[in-house]
Amino acid sequence: MPSPKARSSSGRSGSVPCNVTGGNGRYEFISLNRTPPPHLLQRQGSDPTSARLRASESPNRRRGSGSSTSSTGGQQLPEEDCMKLNPSFIGIALSSLLAIDLWLSKRLGVCACEDSSWGSVRPLMKLIEISGHGIPWLAGAAYCLYKSDSVAGQEVMLNLLMALVLDLVLVGVVKAVVRRRRPAHNRMDMFATFSVDRYSFPSGHATRAAMCARFLLAHLVLAAPLRVLVLLWASFVGFSRVLLGRHNVTDVAFGFFMGYWQYNLVEVLWLSPVMLQSMIGHLH
Numbered sequence: 096m097p098s099p100k101a102r103s104s105s106g107r108s109g110s111v112p113c114n115v116t117g118g119n120g121r122y123e124f125i126s127l128n129r130t131p132p133p134h135l136l137q138r139q140g141s142d143p144t145s146a147r148l149r150a151s152e153s154p155n156r157r158r159g160s161g162s163s164t165s166s167t168g169g170q171q172l173p174e175e176d177c178m179k180l181n182p183s184f185i186g187i188a189l190s191s192l193l194a195i196d197l198w199l200s201k202r203l204g205v206c207a208c209e210d211s212s213w214g215s216v217r218p219l220m221k222l223i224e225i226s227g228h229g230i231p232w233l234a235g236a237a238y239c240l241y242k243s244d245s246v247a248g249q250e251v252m253l254n255l256l257m258a259l260v261l262d263l264v265l266v267g268v269v270k271a272v273v274r275r276r277r278p279a280h281n282r283m284d285m286f287a288t289f290s291v292d293r294y295s296f297p298s299g300h301a302t303r304a305a306m307c308a309r310f311l312l313a314h315l316v317l318a319a320p321l322r323v324l325v326l327l328w329a330s331f332v333g334f335s336r337v338l339l340g341r342h343n344v345t346d347v348a349f350g351f352f353m354g355y356w357q358y359n360l361v362e363v364l365w366l367s368p369v370m371l372q373s374m375i376g377h378l379h
């Protein structure tokens with residue numbers, strides 16, 4: 096492996112240096128996508144330093160002038176070098192978004208502990224947290240299913256239960272795959288968590304809030320003030336995750352997005368009484 100210094104300045108065979116010194120001792124920058132001016136090409140070939148560096152190249156580098164190179168006006172550019180020297184626009188945009196996300200989330204984590212600037216409202220935030228937790232929702236849906244005496248009511252409650260379980264599974268899978276750590280300022284004092292809940296992307300509370308809000312609006316809640324209340328509740332659940340320092344903003348934003356689409360999946364998988372009866376029939 097050539098040293099980093101040698102890699103950045105070498106006039107290796109088949110490649111164009113990022114910068115070279117001109118005759119006046121100043122650096123001249125040239126584009127990788129353009130053919131270098133003849134005086135630079137000539138200097139590449141004759142300069143004893145660059146010749147020495149070319150000679151010390153690794154076999155890999157030398158192979159770079161073969162099939163895995165891109166041609167630029169007769170010059171061969173190793174593709175790996177092009178990628179390093181020209182970081183992609185998407186890469187820069189993502190790193191910038193991530194930096195803004197971390198900065199904003201840290202600033203908004205004003206209830207992360209009791210002595211934070213809004214530490215006094217932490218108990219209220221934790222109450223909102225519990226309202227979006229999986230256990231009260233699963234227990235509530237199971238209780239309503241048990242108490243419901245109409246077929247329509249049982250159908251809705253059974254599908255809500257199925258939606259809640261689906262949400263836990265999907266969020267668990269994404270968390271286990273992405274493995275993004277929770278913000279450093281978070282205190283891990285949440286009640287009843289799975290092992291994947293040490294990861295923060297996406298927010299399980301946000302997915303549940305978005306999915307349940309859509310579910311309630313579609314099947315249960317009818318009066319306009321209650322519909323507004325449901326939407327406010329879902330928004331507060333998401334926002335409280337960042338205020339408590341549990342999540343970064345992007346975890347919650349993606350959680351809302353995922354929960355919204357999860358509801359569409361629930362509609363596709365909707366269990367009708369006829370289907371249930373045939374499933375029960377198959378079991379017997």
Ligand SMILES: CC(C)=CCC/C(C)=C/CC/C(C)=C/COP(=O)(O)O
Pocket residue numbers: 228229230233263285286287288289292294295297298299300301336341
């Ligand atoms: C019946 C049964 C196994 C219930 C499990 C319910 C449970 C422990 C859900 C976890 C809910 C939770 C803490 C999610 C994490 O939410 P984030 O917003 O912090 O991702």
